[in-house]
Amino acid sequence: MPEAILDDISHRRYNPLRASWVLVSPHRTKRPWQGQQEAASRIELPSHDPTCYLCPGNKRAQGDVNPKYDSTFVFVNDYSAVKEQQEEYKQPDQDGSLATRLLRAESTTGKCYVITFSPEHNVTLADMPAPTIMPVIDTWTKIYTSHIDPHSPLSRAAKPTTSSPSAPNGNIIEQPRQQYRYMQIFENKGSAMGCSNPHPHGQIWTTTSLPEEPEVELDNLKKYRREQGGCNLLEDYAKLESEKGDRTVFENSSFWAGVPWWGTWPFEMMVVAKEHKRALVDLNQQNKEDLAEVMAEITRRYDNLFETSFPYSMGIHQAPLTGTDEEIEASHFHMHFYPPLLRSATVRKFLVGYEMMAEPQRDITPEQAAKRLRDCGGELYRRKL
């Protein structure tokens, strides 16, 4: 394999999904670290915390009371980054002036939801057996479905729902007031990732605009599809990686999960559907069970790696809620996991300086990271203590 030498030399790897590069410096892992350390995570939490605004039955910031939910619970974020309604902003017409050329803005509206993953305050996805992750996937699917453009080719895949899209007890999923363009589902886990409440939860931000990252990915997916006679970049990629195996961490019949060739964060992972699935609505029951299994496998391995509650941000990329047929068909369901830890529970990778000014840089190679994650499956370390 000509790639074997990449274990020892500095090089750049190409990310075809973003059309961007990452600098890899494998020899740099020997660098001593005397800088800032993260606090090791607390795991001594009660299963119900009366001061937590996410626990069942508790009061939230603006006075609403959470129902006594028993699996997931969805509500509109009390501090949403985008609002459903606001005053209008009309960008002045291009008049050849520097101001209209260089100071461009557009109004964005939308809706932000919070979704709890469990009523229990002191668990994380890593503690949850795959079947208990199913309600999370079902709720994501329901909320995505309820926001799809009825004229989109996606809506044919969506199962007919009762008049108001049914959701587990107490969930507030109203039909949106207007057709939004994109729904970003994500989770910030751990204080190192800006999460301010350990209660297991994620967020869902839905906007009138197609955000940067999904737009860049969609452009490259469309380009590949046109150039490769209708093939899908990520379907091809999952096939290739599943055959190669050296970047694979876990796979089952529906998904490949591993450290991508172009990963930037030390233990970054991607989950890619093996067959062409445009979005959550395309997943059948088996696919969803396989997804729950993959999520359980990844999060448990992360925790096992440094025997800590492993911080990360993760999110789903899938078809926009509305778009051209080409956009919908070129979309391919996948998840990204971006975890910051590098060497231990307390030593993280900083993507600063060179990374901000010039180019992302990583030290250990994706193959080395994948091997370590492959080798730390099995029971969750805390359960063995």
Place this chain on the structure above:
Amino acid sequence: MPEAILDDISHRRYNPLRASWVLVSPHRTKRPWQGQQEAASRIELPSHDPTCYLCPGNKRAQGDVNPKYDSTFVFVNDYSAVKEQQEEYKQPDQDGSLATRLLRAESTTGKCYVITFSPEHNVTLADMPAPTIMPVIDTWTKIYTSHIDPHSPLSRAAKPTTSSPSAPNGNIIEQPRQQYRYMQIFENKGSAMGCSNPHPHGQIWTTTSLPEEPEVELDNLKKYRREQGGCNLLEDYAKLESEKGDRTVFENSSFWAGVPWWGTWPFEMMVVAKEHKRALVDLNQQNKEDLAEVMAEITRRYDNLFETSFPYSMGIHQAPLTGTDEEIEASHFHMHFYPPLLRSATVRKFLVGYEMMAEPQRDITPEQAAKRLRDCGGELYRRKL
């Protein structure tokens, strides 16, 4: 002004330098913060630390001894991210296989330097009066000059140097073994920005490849130049902002410094040359003194804002060391300052979750940030204590 309403509504702003967008949510500043806090910075340091590998006269990791330097000192990084020489990697030829299509890599070599800003262990740029910042700018200029392609239009601007490019005492600036493409000059300040040694210093990474960020910027600078009859985007931008004033923090005859319209970090700043300067070699003595003044003004205001040693990453973007005439002429000298703090010495902005998966997001507007920085000039807070 139609923009006034942007103070209250969520919107996206366009960054013409990167052709990208940022989501702005001004109403979100009221969000309570219960998450991770940074440690407030220590300022009780000795002026010489016998264990510091950057102080004059001390020994470094691989055994070299620092000279007793009295202003700046440059040496090759003991843990360089790229090396000057290494085994070759030949990317296999495109053979239509998935592997050659999706697993692309290229070898990168280069040289990484460290530059100390002062012999004193316990100062930062914020503590240094403008004239004492001049040696930093001179050393940057010398090292940049010594790496320029002799055939580039830039080398005509470079002052003839003695046989070996002269540098302050003890500095090791050897002629590079090969022609590199780009030089990234930057500083990581503070433990929150991954800096592991408080001794004031920056880094310089020089590579055979043109990194992502400068490449994207250069593409947009070239495009603007072609579309606007030879005008320079950043020269036009500095002119416009200097006239408008509401995003200006400080300016003098050579530079505009302020919070850009499209800034992502809460107190992000840019320094832009008012006249067309392609790189450090184009700065005359007055320009350099003006740059030293701007750097002193920015770093002192940052520290005054929350009365703390303000963390940031900063860096210079300028012409590549070698390139087409169009690339060199479209380049425009500027600096970026990316500081993470949001509300106080201990509460930072996390660019996680939505920002990683979807789009950068900011809370306070650039105009609000600029006003606060404008209003906290004057003496350094620590000197008044």
